[in-house]
Amino acid sequence: MAESTIWWVVAGIAVALELITGTFYLLMLAIGVAAAAIAAHLGADTTTQLVTAAIVGSCTVGGCYLIRSRRPSDAPAESNRDVNLDIGETVQVDGWNADGTATVKYRGAKWTVIGTGDTHGAGPHRVRSVSGSRLVVEKI
Incomplete structure (x- = not known):
């Protein structure tokens, strides 16, 4: 069996494992293995193929890690508008x-609200987050 075929089989196994486990980094390693298969097609010796797989795989994993680490993290679910429409x-x-809570009628039900900072005045308040069954509000 040709070396390139072995590399392609290993790349296919890495992709299959990635699909089973959901580990995105296995897909990046599969790209490195595919680069080694291409190097084998071009007639590179075994050492060059191994180095190619290692370098390309490491660079794709490192690049993916850097991109993900620089992306801003999502807000926690209790204060994320994409998760909670309140x-x-x-x-x-x-x-x-007296204990810093209030009861309001919201969406047809009574809710307990908690104020943040100096929000203990009557009037309209904006919901900042939801903590269990309580609304955390701030004065508008």
């Missing part, structure tokens, strides 16, 4: 309790 909505607070 974030940013307005509620009317009529008065605050």
Whole structure:
């Protein structure tokens, strides 16, 4: 069996394992193995093929890691508008309790709200996050 065929089989196995496990970095290593297969097609010796696989695989994994690490992280689910559509909505607070909570009617139900900072005045408030069954609000 030709060396290039062996490299292509290994690349196929790496892709199959990536599909089973969902590990994106295995796909990057499969690119390195495919580069070694191309080097074998071009007539490179075994050492050059191994070095090609190592360098290309390492560079793709490193590049992928750098791109992912520089991307800003998502907001936590309790304060992420993409996860919870209550974030940013307005509620009317009529008065605050002594413990720093209030009860408001929102979406047809009674909710307990918690204020942030100096928000303990009556009036409209914006929902900043949802903590369990409580709305965390700030004064508008």
